[in-house]
Amino acid sequence: MxxxxxxxxxxxxxxxxxxxxxxxxxGGGGGIGDVDFRRGFAFxxxxxxxxxxxxxAGDPNSPQRLTSAGGAYWPSVSRDGRSxxxxxxxxxxxxxxxxxxxxxxxxxxxxxxxxxACARGCSNFRTPTFSPDGRSxxxxxxPGNSSQxxxxxxxxxxxxxxxxxxxxxxxxxxxxxxxxxxxxxxxxGSGLQQLNQVAYVPxxxxxxxxxxxxxxxxxVANRVVVxxxxxxxxxxxxxxxxSVRTYVTSLSNxxxxxxxxxxxxxxxxxxxxxxxWTGASQVGFLFxxxxxxxxxxxxxxxxxxxxxxxxxxxxxxxxxSYGPL
Numbered sequence: 001m002x003x004x005x006x007x008x009x010x011x012x013x014x015x016x017x018x019x020x021x022x023x024x025x026x027g028g029g030g031g032i033g034d035v036d037f038r039r040g041f042a043f044x045x046x047x048x049x050x051x052x053x054x055x056x057a058g059d060p061n062s063p064q065r066l067t068s069a070g071g072a073y074w075p076s077v078s079r080d081g082r083s084x085x086x087x088x089x090x091x092x093x094x095x096x097x098x099x100x101x102x103x104x105x106x107x108x109x110x111x112x113x114x115x116x117a118c119a120r121g122c123s124n125f126r127t128p129t130f131s132p133d134g135r136s137x138x139x140x141x142x143p144g145n146s147s148q149x150x151x152x153x154x155x156x157x158x159x160x161x162x163x164x165x166x167x168x169x170x171x172x173x174x175x176x177x178x179x180x181x182x183x184x185x186x187x188x189g190s191g192l193q194q195l196n197q198v199a200y201v202p203x204x205x206x207x208x209x210x211x212x213x214x215x216x217x218x219x220v221a222n223r224v225v226v227x228x229x230x231x232x233x234x235x236x237x238x239x240x241x242x243s244v245r246t247y248v249t250s251l252s253n254x255x256x257x258x259x260x261x262x263x264x265x266x267x268x269x270x271x272x273x274x275x276x277w278t279g280a281s282q283v284g285f286l287f288x289x290x291x292x293x294x295x296x297x298x299x300x301x302x303x304x305x306x307x308x309x310x311x312x313x314x315x316x317x318x319x320x321s322y323g324p325l
Contacts, residue, residue, distance in 0.1 A: 035064045035104035041284070041297055041313065042066075042075040042084045042102070043320040051075045051086055052317075053102055060314040066100045067107055074174075077102065077323030078130040085110065085128045085137050095125040097137060097154070110137065111154045117161040120144045122152065127174035127223065129321075130156075132181040138164070140172060149192060151175055151184065151201065164201060165208070172199065174223030178251075179230045185251065187220035187235070195220040198235070200254035209254035216240070217247065217259060226251065227277050228325045232302075234262070234275040234283045246272040246285045248302050264306040265298075276322045284313060284322055 040055040043063075049070040052063040066084065075086040081102060088098045088109075097110040113123045120143040128139035138153045143163065149171045151164040164184070165172055173187035173195045183202045187195035188210060196219045200209040214220075217237030221244045224235040233256060237247045250257035262283060263272065273295075274286040281302045287310075288295035297314040300307060314320070 035066065035102065037064070037081070037102040039081060039324060041317070041320050041322050042077045043297065043314065043317040044072050044075060044086075045316060046294075046318050049073070051084055051100060053077075053084070054314055060312075063314065064104070066102070066104055069107075072098075074127045074319050076127075076129045076321045078134050079132050079324050080134055081324035083130070083134075085130060087125045087128060087139075095123065097125055097128050097139060099156075110156065110158055111161065113141075115161065117154075117159075118143075118152070118163070120163065120166075122161075124149075129175055129177065132177055132179060136160075138175045138177070138184060140174065147191065149173070151186060164203070165199075170199075171195070173220060175201075176223070176225040176233070178226050179228065183254070185224050185226050185233055187224050189219065193219070198224055198233070198256050200251075202254075211256040214256070215247075215259045222273050223275070225276055228280055234277060234302075235259075236273045236275050236285070241268065243268055244271045244273050246275045246283060246300070248283065260304075261306045262302055263300045263310055264308045265300070265310045271295075274318075274320055276320060277325060278313075278322045279325075284320065286317065286320060 037053045037055045042053045049072050051066040051072045054060050054063040071089045073087045075084045083099050085099050089095050096112045100107045114121055122141045123145055124142040126140040128137050136153050136155050140149050141152050143150050151172050154161045170188050171191045175184045175186040182204050186199050188197045188199040189195040198211045219238045221236040221238045224233050226233050233251050234248045236244050238244050246262045247259040249259040271288045272285045276284045278284040284299050286295045287298045294316040297317045297320050298310045299313050300310045
């Protein structure tokens with residue numbers, strides 16, 4: 001069956017599509033209406049796995065919940081700030097891409113795992129992100145239930161699925177668009193736990209460009225994200241000791257320069273993960289200390305040398321994104 005199409009947050013989303021894995025909760029749970037969100041953070045909380053947003057002008061201690069059914073992962077704000085796309089995972093393990101307006105309201109399913117449009121079979125969706133023009137979503141998935149991961153793209157009306165990296169030897173992590181939408185930047189490697197390269201993936205023709213020299217970084221922990229002007233990227237790098245830090249480096253002609261660490265905040269076992277740009281010269285990241293307390297979102301200014309000056313933006317958060325920029 002073809003699902004009913006509904007407008008969500010200014011983009012067209014699609015109900016459950018035929019041939020998808022059955023989700024335990026097809027609707028994803030209703031959200032809360034009348035949310036005041038213009039620019040800020042979207043994230044999930046680990047205790048209930050729902051999507052939350054908090055506006056920059058709002059109270060970070062009282063974020064507004066957009067979903068209620070749980071099972072949400074990796075929310076990402078659209079470039080116009082009207083919608084959040086995220087992955088929902090049912091108790092049976094089935095995944096789907098869903099959207100919800102940042103103002104609150106109906107949760108809609110955009111694309112389901114193993115939709116017939118995915119010739120090799122799609123499962124284990126991860127880390128979706130809107131294109132700059134808001135017309136499509138790019139995400140990570142496992143083709144044919146393999147241990148490798150690929151990048152896929154689907155229009156925001158649920159049509160036009162395309163596998164962007166059809167190969168059997170390289171795995172790809174969380175993608176980020178360059179500002180004009182002509183290419184993606186994503187971590188790559190032999191598996192999700194060995195993302196020791198960064199791939200520049202042209203969407204208008206041409207070969208993928210790989211940067212394999214990341215200085216003292218052994219692997220990218222979660223994601224690479226392009227700066228608002230497209231000249232830099234930020235990523236969370238895992239060192240030889242296992243600690244994860246936030247790095248920034250230049251991006252030119254599809255290749256990365258020498259990474260430099262953004263902060264010197266926290267001890268040796270602290271984790272600085274899930275980076276995002278929150279301004280032209282400012283990054284946000286998720287910080288967790290060695291005491292095991294709930295991670296929080298912090299901001300830091302990008303400078304020539306690491307800084308120990310950071311600002312807590314949102315407590316008790318996970319897998320954050322920021323927008324619009």
